[in-house]
Amino acid sequence: LKDGKETEIPIEEIEVGDILIVKPGMKIPVDGKIIEGKTKIDESMITGESVYAKKTAGDEVIGATVNQTGLIKMTTEKVGKDTLLFQIIDFVKEAQSKKAAKQQLADKVSNYFVPIVIIVALGAFLYWFFIGGLGLETSLLVFTSVVVIACPCALGLAIPTAVMVGTGKGAEIGILVKGGDSLEAINNVNNIVFDKTGTLTIGKPKVSVIVTEKELKKVGFTEKEILHFAGSAELGSEHTIAKAIIEEANQKMIDLNEPKEFNAVPGKGIETTIDNLKVLIGNEKLILDNKIGLGLFENKFKELQNSGITTILLSVDSKIRGIIGISDKIKDQALYALNELREMGIQLYMLTGDNRQTALSIGKELDFEENHIYAEVLPNDKAKTVKSTQELNESNIVAMVGDGINDA
Incomplete structure (x- = not known):
């Protein structure tokens, strides 16, 4: 975009500071920052995440990723050798x-x-x-x-x-090896830590059960109201669980409202305002941190956890209004792959942000030993958990397997 006019130019002629127009379905040509518009971008080639990343004015975008839904204007920040894609290519050359x-x-x-x-x-x-x-x-x-x-x-x-x-x-095929030394080190690995969601499971969770306030107390929030507040709150999130709740609300033709004062609490959930009411949606830690008791929901909450269902609590106006149970199917080939590794004498661990009971239930299906299951691990604590596994024994050489950028 030069002098207010839209002009097509070869990618080689793009300079830092140029304003570019990127239409839906087009690749982002270079690294830069959005200055106008909002969209969702497929960054799977960089992050490995299948969920599109929501972007708006002020957010950074990466060259060679694909603009999916909206028309955006962006300003160029990096070209040529300075772009992330070139650095990855350079990384592969250096590795060789x-x-x-x-x-x-x-x-x-x-x-x-x-x-x-x-x-x-x-x-x-x-x-x-x-x-x-x-x-x-x-x-x-x-x-x-x-x-x-x-x-x-x-x-x-x-x-x-x-x-x-x-x-x-x-x-x-999307595997970056740091170099010959890393390639050789794989041969000596004797411990592997697996992330659960998207690695051992399909990574596409679905709502399997909803426990309502009306069901337990005969009065209060119905399933429709729970999905309205939960789905509206999750509109601001790109998490796979959020996608499952929104999908369930859409299937039941429930109107959702944009959340206000949205705040994502890493490893716990979301704090936001819907229809002028304070809404909390997340795990037990989030609810307890806000000094809200489970009350009549406690027994049902524990029952769902024990059955291996990921339990999401919804609080509206400082009261628990319902529980949403999320299930994620284990990959068909997961147990076979794990057993093959066990036959090679490799010690296996499972790491997840799920509560202990849910983690134990899924771990049991995959034959993990109880003391080899790491539950309730926050995203920024994954590295510490892997390090603690390394420190269990001097001879431990640990590999980490995951599908998300936080795993990397």
Whole structure:
């Protein structure tokens, strides 16, 4: 957009500070910031998250991601080598040049092996030419035979070639390997920590049960009112559980209102205002932090937890109004994959933000030992949890498997 006019230019001519118009379905050309409009962007190629990221004025956007729903204007902040995509490409190239420990050993051996082979081959040539009297042609053949059979080049080329092909193939299917050293380290892994949602489970939770205030007290909020307040509150969230609640409300043709004073509490839930009423929706920690008791809902809450259902509490006007039960199906191949790893002698752990009872129920289905299940872990505590697993034993080499950017 130059002088108020829309003009198409090659991507190579985009400069920092240019204002770009990106229509729905188009790729974001470079890294920048939205200055007008709102949209949802598919950032799966960068984050691995299948849920579209909601963006509005002031939010940063990444080059090569796909604009899905709205027309936006953005200002260019990074071009060429400074963009995130170029840095990822550069990262892969750097990874291919990083040497594994075995490659370093091979290089060290090659430093001595190659000169020795050349000296031996030269010695053979001199012997057969001057002493054996075989002539120049035959003596050269002996020299060449020694060099070819010893093949000193293969020692130095085999490992870097394998690393380059391995990291290149990995990048093609979305796996970035830091380098040959990381590729080699995988062979020594003896403990793996799995994130639950989206890794062991499908990652598309659905509402399976709703416990209403009217059901327990004969008066109060109905299912329709619970879905209205819960769905409205979740409009400000991109979490998979939020998507499940909104989808349930939409299927039942329930009107939702935009939340006001929206505040996402990491690992706990949401605080917001709907229809001029204070609304809390989230786990038990969020409710207790606000000094709200479960009352008649306590027994039902524990029952749902024990059955492996993720329980979401809804408080409106400082009172519990209902419970929404969310279920996420375990992937068909998850148990098979875990058992294959167990047969290899690898210790397995499951990590989740779910409450302890829900985590134990799902962990039991996947044959995790009780002391190998980490529950109620906040997103920013995942690294600490993995570190604590490393510290359980000096010989522990731990890998982490997850599908979200917070797992990375």
